[in-house]
Amino acid sequence: MKQFFSFIKKEFHHILRDKRSMLVLLGLPVVQLIIFGFAITTETRNCNIAILDNSKDEATQNLITRIESSSYFDIDKTLSSDNQIEKAFKTGRIKLAIIFQPNFQNELMHNNKAQLQIVTDASDPNQANTLTYYVSAIVMEYQKELNQNKNLPYTINSEIRMLYNPQLKGEYSSVPGVMGMILLLISAMMTSISIVREKEMGTMEVLLVSPLKPWIIIVSKVIPYFIISLINVITILLISGWVFGIPIVGSIFLLSLVTIFYIICALALGILISTVTSSQQAAMIISLIGLMLPVVMLSGYAFPIANMPVILQVISNLIPAKWYIIMVKNIMIKGLGFLDIWKEILIIFGMTTFFLLVSLKRFKIRL
Amino acid sequence: MNAIELNNITKTYTTKNNIINAVDDISFSVDEGELFGLIGPDGSGKTSIFRILTTVLLADKGTATVMGLDVLKDFKAIRTIVGYMPGRFSLYQDLTVEENLNFFATIFNTTIQENYDLVADIYKQLEPFKNRRAGKLSGGMKQKLALSCALIHKPKVLFLDEPTTGVDPVSRKEFWEMLKRLKTQGISILVSTPYMDEANLCDRIALIQTGKILEIDTPQNIVNRFDKNLYAVKSKSMFNLLNDLRAYSKTESCFAFGQYHHLVLNEKYPDINELKSYLKNHTEIEIELVKPGIEDRFMQLMKK
Numbered sequence: 001m002k003q004f005f006s007f008i009k010k011e012f013h014h015i016l017r018d019k020r021s022m023l024v025l026l027g028l029p030v031v032q033l034i035i036f037g038f039a040i041t042t043e044t045r046n047c048n049i050a051i052l053d054n055s056k057d058e059a060t061q062n063l064i065t066r067i068e069s070s071s072y073f074d075i076d077k078t079l080s081s082d083n084q085i086e087k088a089f090k091t092g093r094i095k096l097a098i099i100f101q102p103n104f105q106n107e108l109m110h111n112n113k114a115q116l117q118i119v120t121d122a123s124d125p126n127q128a129n130t131l132t133y134y135v136s137a138i139v140m141e142y143q144k145e146l147n148q149n150k151n152l153p154y155t156i157n158s159e160i161r162m163l164y165n166p167q168l169k170g171e172y173s174s175v176p177g178v179m180g181m182i183l184l185l186i187s188a189m190m191t192s193i194s195i196v197r198e199k200e201m202g203t204m205e206v207l208l209v210s211p212l213k214p215w216i217i218i219v220s221k222v223i224p225y226f227i228i229s230l231i232n233v234i235t236i237l238l239i240s241g242w243v244f245g246i247p248i249v250g251s252i253f254l255l256s257l258v259t260i261f262y263i264i265c266a267l268a269l270g271i272l273i274s275t276v277t278s279s280q281q282a283a284m285i286i287s288l289i290g291l292m293l294p295v296v297m298l299s300g301y302a303f304p305i306a307n308m309p310v311i312l313q314v315i316s317n318l319i320p321a322k323w324y325i326i327m328v329k330n331i332m333i334k335g336l337g338f339l340d341i342w343k344e345i346l347i348i349f350g351m352t353t354f355f356l357l358v359s360l361k362r363f364k365i366r367l
Numbered sequence: 368m369n370a371i372e373l374n375n376i377t378k379t380y381t382t383k384n385n386i387i388n389a390v391d392d393i394s395f396s397v398d399e400g401e402l403f404g405l406i407g408p409d410g411s412g413k414t415s416i417f418r419i420l421t422t423v424l425l426a427d428k429g430t431a432t433v434m435g436l437d438v439l440k441d442f443k444a445i446r447t448i449v450g451y452m453p454g455r456f457s458l459y460q461d462l463t464v465e466e467n468l469n470f471f472a473t474i475f476n477t478t479i480q481e482n483y484d485l486v487a488d489i490y491k492q493l494e495p496f497k498n499r500r501a502g503k504l505s506g507g508m509k510q511k512l513a514l515s516c517a518l519i520h521k522p523k524v525l526f527l528d529e530p531t532t533g534v535d536p537v538s539r540k541e542f543w544e545m546l547k548r549l550k551t552q553g554i555s556i557l558v559s560t561p562y563m564d565e566a567n568l569c570d571r572i573a574l575i576q577t578g579k580i581l582e583i584d585t586p587q588n589i590v591n592r593f594d595k596n597l598y599a600v601k602s603k604s605m606f607n608l609l610n611d612l613r614a615y616s617k618t619e620s621c622f623a624f625g626q627y628h629h630l631v632l633n634e635k636y637p638d639i640n641e642l643k644s645y646l647k648n649h650t651e652i653e654i655e656l657v658k659p660g661i662e663d664r665f666m667q668l669m670k671k
Contacts, residue, residue, distance in 0.1 A: 006473035010462065017461045202457035206516075209421045209451040211443075212474050365442075367423045 460502030507538030
């Protein structure tokens with residue numbers, strides 16, 4: 001046991017004395033969360049648009065005011081003719097233009113039909129869709145108000161409610177995503193690097209020629225990073241609560257439990273990487289390219305898995321982060337309990353066992 | 368019982384283009400309490416022999432034992448009774464002197480206090496720097512620390528792979544004095560070095576070259592086997608002298624040795640005057656009959 005504690009103490013010395021790595025280890029999650037939370041967001045706000053009002057009557061004024069007062073749009077230009085539309089798009093300032101037909105109110109009142117054209121910059125298709133949806137929603141709202149006092153024969157009212165995330169905040173999906181990514185990266189990359197460093201510096205040779213058992217070497221390498229990962233989880237949750245106002249709906253205990261399982265899984269992956277590489281660079285490249293990319297791309301954090309080609313959907317099942325992110329979303333945001341996530345827990349468990357078995361098999365008791 | 372025994376150990380490395388015989392059918396044994404030296408140039412297979420004996424490398428063929436324990440079957444037992452100092456500095460550079468020693472003491476289930484007397488001589492010199500990080504020590508100090516760490520658990524056999532490479536002459540001398548003192552404690556020591564002058568300090572030595580043993584004996588006997596007259600030759604232009612001596616019809620071998628060239632002639636009773644007249648273009652010529660050393664014997668064996 002004394003060997004064990006002495007080894008852990010040594011590991012802490014390594015980590016604490018390398019100030020730059022310490023900064024990365026503890027600062028990276030904060031920076032990532034802030035960047036993904038604030039800067040990289042799929043929400044659209046204050047989008048510049050242009051208006052070509054060929055009618056200039058009460059109805060069009062009313063609509064324009066509604067559009068302007070919504071938080072989604074800022075009217076950047078008021079156009080006076082059709083040929084200005086394309087020019088306005090080419091300057092790149094506007095993302096959308098709304099064109100009202102002449103005699104808008106007249107047509108609306110007397111022919112029961114008026115036309116308004118929405119032109120969008122579809123070079124970013126997702127954004128174009130979202131913006132069109134916003135404009136239609138505002139127009140529908142207006143239409144509904146007009147019909148308030150009339151009895152229309154057939155109407156279907158679709159009432160929309162956004163469950164769990166009523167304000168459609170991007171952070172609701174980026175916090176679990178950042179947690180899944182950071183924990184995997186720190187745990188797997190840092191452990192693999194620190195084990196491989198012993199090989200590279202030649203100290204592994206000395207450790208091998210000693211009564212130390214391999215599991216003591218491995219477990220004591222892993223424990224400091226386990227603790228650091230826990231600190232990171234706490235930081236991330238505190239920031240997401242205070243800065244982004246995301247509550248933890250479900251049980252904190254369960255959230256901690258699955259997080260601990262996930263960290264252990266990531267650490268096991270790190271050990272596995274260390275057994276197949278012999279230089280720190282190789283360990284780092286495998287961790288970064290082999291883990292970071294798939295986690296960002298395939299975990300369902302950046303792109304919805306359901307939209308991927310079947311083959312990628314299958315591959316995404318192999319990524320521990322995918323299952324962890326599902327669990328975190330379920331617990332944190334939906335408030336689900338153990339019975340709803342036991343399958344994911346089992347998968348993480350299975351992956352951990354697999355990683356550990358392979359590493360155990362591959363750990364070299366010789367050079 | 369022999370402290371170390373090797374029987375027909377062979378180790379080959381395969382690279383893309385060729386097969387290298389790092390250790391080629393080597394057998395030798397080291398007695399208990401003996402200071403045994405492996406003497407040979409870089410790449411002669413010394414490190415591979417050390418790794419095989421310390422159980423971190425598997426030999427392709429042959430058997431080896433350390434204190435009667437088989438390197439293959441009893442590797443765990445061997446790892447608890449040997450001290451190993453690899454050729455490369457293999458301590459933690461970001462830990463202090465004291466932390467390193469403490470760490471290695473604990474992983475061998477002992478404490479500094481318990482075996483302090485064993486390392487006292489060496490560690491006393493390090494003590495003023497005990498709070499300095501190992502990476503900031505001088506070359507000699509690093510090696511003394513590494514030796515302390517290898518000794519702290521009172522090993523029965525000590526393996527030192529080129530412990531004095533890159534160490535200044537004064538520290539080298541001190542280092543070897545320490546080894547002699549350790550020998551008196553009954554510790555068997557296998558040490559390798561590329562420096563021939565250090566070979567004289569061993570009880571017995573093995574001269575090795577390209578994975579093969581050229582000769583094993585006491586340093587004195589090895590020198591005694593050099594049965595020819597050896598001349599140290601010097602002149603103003605040493606480079607031309609070497610070429611001229613090698614071109615001389617009666618030269619058996621000639622190589623640079625410090626400030627002199629060591630020359631062996633192929634006659635039993637060579638005529639030095641004839642040589643002098645051959646070298647008439649050279650000025651400030653000195654020719655002296657000198658006592659051969661281990662290096663001279665090594666060169667002679669290499670020629671064969």
